[in-house]
Amino acid sequence: MELRPKETAVIQELVQKQARFISSHQLPSGTIPWYQGGIVDPWDHVACARALDLSGRFDEAAKAYMWLRDIQNPDGSYYYSYLNDQPQVIIKDTNYSSYIAAGMWCHYLATGDLGFLSQMWPTIAKSIDFALRLQQPTGEICWALDANNVACAGALIAASSCIWYSIRSGIRIATILGLDKPDWGAASRKLARAIRGNPALFNKFDENKDRYAMSWYYPVLTGIIKGKRAKQHILKRWADFVVDGWGCKCVSDAPWVTVAETCELILALIRIGERDRARLLLDWILQLQDCESGFWTGIKLPEQIIWPKEKNTWTSAAVIMAVTAQRKPEGKDVT
Numbered sequence: 001m002e003l004r005p006k007e008t009a010v011i012q013e014l015v016q017k018q019a020r021f022i023s024s025h026q027l028p029s030g031t032i033p034w035y036q037g038g039i040v041d042p043w044d045h046v047a048c049a050r051a052l053d054l055s056g057r058f059d060e061a062a063k064a065y066m067w068l069r070d071i072q073n074p075d076g077s078y079y080y081s082y083l084n085d086q087p088q089v090i091i092k093d094t095n096y097s098s099y100i101a102a103g104m105w106c107h108y109l110a111t112g113d114l115g116f117l118s119q120m121w122p123t124i125a126k127s128i129d130f131a132l133r134l135q136q137p138t139g140e141i142c143w144a145l146d147a148n149n150v151a152c153a154g155a156l157i158a159a160s161s162c163i164w165y166s167i168r169s170g171i172r173i174a175t176i177l178g179l180d181k182p183d184w185g186a187a188s189r190k191l192a193r194a195i196r197g198n199p200a201l202f203n204k205f206d207e208n209k210d211r212y213a214m215s216w217y218y219p220v221l222t223g224i225i226k227g228k229r230a231k232q233h234i235l236k237r238w239a240d241f242v243v244d245g246w247g248c249k250c251v252s253d254a255p256w257v258t259v260a261e262t263c264e265l266i267l268a269l270i271r272i273g274e275r276d277r278a279r280l281l282l283d284w285i286l287q288l289q290d291c292e293s294g295f296w297t298g299i300k301l302p303e304q305i306i307w308p309k310e311k312n313t314w315t316s317a318a319v320i321m322a323v324t325a326q327r328k329p330e331g332k333d334v335t
Contacts, residue, residue: 011323014289018316019055021294022048025313026060029085030067035310039088042068042078042096044314046103051317053110054324061107062116068100069123076126077145091152092145094131095159098166101128105169108176121177128170131163132187139194140201157195157202158214164191165222192224211252213241213261221268230272241265243301247284250298256307258298259285263318270325282322295319 026032032048033040049064071085072078077092101124108117134142140155141163167188174181194201196219203209210216216237219225225233240252247262249255262285269278288296294311 008327011327015055015320015323018294018320019052019057021311021316022051022313023057023060026064030063030065031082031085032064032313033083034312034314038310038312039081039083041081043093043099044312044317046099047317047321048313050103050106051320053107054320058107058111058113061110062113065100065104065107065116065120069120072123072126076128076130078127080144090147092130092149093159094134094141094143095156095162095166097127098131098163098170100124101166101170101173102162105172108173114176117173118177121173124170124173128167128184131166132184135187135191136201138198138201139190141191154204155202156209156215157199158209158212158218160191160195160202161218161222161224164188164195164224167191195219195224213248213250213252213265216241217265217268220272221264223271226272231274234268234272234274242281245284246299246301247281247288255301256298257301259288259295259315260297260312260318263322266322267325275326278322279326282326285319 022032025036031040032045034044045064045068049061052058052061052064067085068078071082073092075092077094077097079087080089080091080093080096082088100120104117104120104124107113131141134145134151136142136155141160142151143154143156143159144152146152167184171181171184171188174184203215217234220230220233237252241249242265243249243255243257246257247259248257248265250258250261262281266278266281269275269281285295288299288306290296290311294313294316296306297308297310297312297315299305300307
């Protein structure tokens with residue numbers, strides 16, 4: 001569905017409004033907390049940096065990546081969360097750590113800045129190597145190291161799908177820089193085979209992680225599952241997660257529709273050519289925009305209670321990515 005000029009202008013203003021909201025939260029160090037006085041986690045920090053790039057705020061995005069360069073642990077990891085640039089939860093998450101590669105690939109595509117890409121390469125390479133040190137013989141990647149640097153048992157389907165995307169982004173960066181990373185290529189293929197062919201390896205936790213929308217759409221969003229199989233995969237559980245008139249639930253058995261999950265589902269739909277469904281979801285979530293600044297995180301149904309009251313920077317980032325993807329030509333990578 002092609003946007004008309006008037007719609008394009010409205011969309012551009014929406015993107016810039018959300019970018020201003022994110023920028024207003026960026027601290028002098030470059031970090032972007034969830035909200036004023038809130039924590040920072042490396043994954044959502046990168047999501048915000050990607051959104052800044054998509055809105056043309058390249059210097060602010062670069063500043064966000066330099067913060068990650070400066071706080072990276074010697075082993076290539078990042079801690080689970082930070083407050084005022086100090087670690088809060090000292091678990092080292094493999095997905096959170098490797099996602100800088102996906103962000104820096106997007107930054108390069110947006111800016112063409114080969115010098116900055118080269119400058120950030122050691123940080124990118126160490127982050128991916130950290131995640132791959134936790135890859136198991138069967139292909140899955142343990143989700144974290146605990147506070148004693150012991151691997152946390154278990155892998156997550158959504159996180160592993162995102163790690164795969166980060167590895168592939170790292171390979172693209174290496175190619176641009178004239179480097180060859182055959183070990184990364186082999187590891188990514190092994191991980192993709194595990195996700196596609198052996199889902200029983202993932203989400204082995206007391207809690208049923210298949211309840212979460214991210215476990216459903218992330219293999220499609222990142223491009224691991226493609227084509228006809230991807231459409232079947234999405235449609236099979238559509239009714240479990242999508243509430244007509246509102247959007248995507250975070251958890252299948254909880255009536256809480258969230259803007260970020262809906263936006264990520266929009267990206268997955270655009271990737272597989274389901275643009276009409278994607279446009280419909282975008283129309284639904286626009287009603288959760290606060291008139292003054294960002295978007296509400298979500299809404300509890302059927303009571304229609306906004307919850308929580310904080311408006312997160314990463315929600316605005318997800319909106320920017322979804323809206324921007326609507327304008328991309330058919331067949332272009334939207335993630």
